[in-house]
Amino acid sequence: MESTSKQRPQPLLVLATGNPGKVEELRRLLQDVPIALATATDLGLALPEDEPYATFLENATHKALFVAGQTPHLVLGEDSGLEVDALGGRPGVLSKRYSGPAGNAQANNARLLQDLRGVPWPQRAARFRCVMALAKGGEVLCTANGTCDGLIADQPRGSGGFGYDPLFFLPEQNRTMAELAADEKNRISHRARALENARAFIRQYAWDA
Numbered sequence: 001m002e003s004t005s006k007q008r009p010q011p012l013l014v015l016a017t018g019n020p021g022k023v024e025e026l027r028r029l030l031q032d033v034p035i036a037l038a039t040a041t042d043l044g045l046a047l048p049e050d051e052p053y054a055t056f057l058e059n060a061t062h063k064a065l066f067v068a069g070q071t072p073h074l075v076l077g078e079d080s081g082l083e084v085d086a087l088g089g090r091p092g093v094l095s096k097r098y099s100g101p102a103g104n105a106q107a108n109n110a111r112l113l114q115d116l117r118g119v120p121w122p123q124r125a126a127r128f129r130c131v132m133a134l135a136k137g138g139e140v141l142c143t144a145n146g147t148c149d150g151l152i153a154d155q156p157r158g159s160g161g162f163g164y165d166p167l168f169f170l171p172e173q174n175r176t177m178a179e180l181a182a183d184e185k186n187r188i189s190h191r192a193r194a195l196e197n198a199r200a201f202i203r204q205y206a207w208d209a
Contacts, residue, residue: 009036010034010035010036010206011035011036011073011074011205011206011209012035012036012037012038012073012074013030013035013036013037013038013073013074013075013076013202014037014038014039014040014043014045014067014068014071014073014074014075014076015037015038015039015040015075015076015078016040016047016063016064016066016067016075016076016077016078017039017040017047017063017077017078018039018040018041018047019162021161021162021163022078022080022191023039025182025185025186025189025191025192026076026078026191026195028182028183028186029186029191029192029195030195030202033199033202033203033206034203034206034207035202035205035206040067040070040075043071045067045070045071046066046067046070047063047066047067048062048063048066051063051079051093051096053093054093055093055131056079056080056081056092056093056129056130056131057079057131057133057143057145059077059079059093059131060077060078060079060131060132060133060143061077061133061135061140061143062077063077063078063079063133064076064077064133064134064135064140065077065133065135065138065140067135068135068136068137068138069138072136072137073136074134074135074136074141074202074205074209075134075135075136076132076133076134076198077132077133077134077135078130078131078132078133078191078194079093079130079131080095080128080129080130080131080190080191080194081093081094081095081096081128081129082095082112082126082127082128082129082163082164082168083126083127083128083129084112084116084124084125084126084152085123085125085126086116086119086123086124086125087115087116090115091108091112095108095163095164096108096163098111098112099111105162105163105164108163108164109156109164109166109167112152112164112167113152113154113155113167116152121151124151124152125149125150125151126149126150126151126152126168127147127148127149127150127190128147128148128150128164128168128177128189128190129145129146129147129190130145130146130147130189130190130191130193130194131143131144131145131194132144132145132194132195132198134198134201134202134205141201141205142198142201143198144194144195144197144198144201145194145197146189146190146191146192146193146194146195146196146197147190147193148170148177148188148189148190148193150168150169150170150171150177151168151169151171152167152168152169153166153167153168153169153176155167156176156178157169157175157176157178157179158175158176158177158178158179158180159178160177160178160179160180160181160182160185161177161178161180161185164177165177165178165185166178170188177189
């Protein structure tokens with residue numbers, strides 16, 4: 001007799017970002033979690049037009065709740081950026097728009113190098129920071145934070161990744177983030193570490209849904 005049982009459909013996690021680099025990283029990082037992924041754009045949902053707040057947590061929460069207000073599914077909002085000690089933590093939440101509203105990565109990197117001109121190597125410490133917020137039904141259910149420490153190189157190296165990756169030097173790797181293969185980056189990146197801190201919640205959500 002043939003089985004009539006049907007496999008339970010996977011619950012959906014909506015990614016509240018329009019950045020294709022972030023989407024690809026999140027897809028790779030979540031490939032072992034039994035949950036389907038879609039971007040807000042895939043579902044015809046609007047994304048917030050700006051990141052108006054002074055902290056990564058506030059911006060991540062804003063994105064998650066904005067999209068969650070348009071869908072019954074779980075939504076992941078994320079905000080991330082580069083903090084440079086010699087610049088007092090800048091560019092921080094302004095990382096995407098460091099060189100101006102257009103958010104051009106090449107121009108952002110050029111400004112960063114200009115601002116660090118003459119700063120000696122030991123004082124070029126920096127970290128990537130990522131904060132995630134998971135929301136559903138107008139409520140934030142989980143937040144998570146992840147960082148990755150490094151130094152700012154004096155010139156771009158590598159063609160992988162996106163954003164500030166060509167300038168973010170990892171001493172333990174003797175390479176920039178842009179010189180790492182995708183699977184290498186996804187083991188150590190700030191986004192990977194933030195998601196690892198949220199993984200237990202997402203797994204439990206997928207199980208209970």
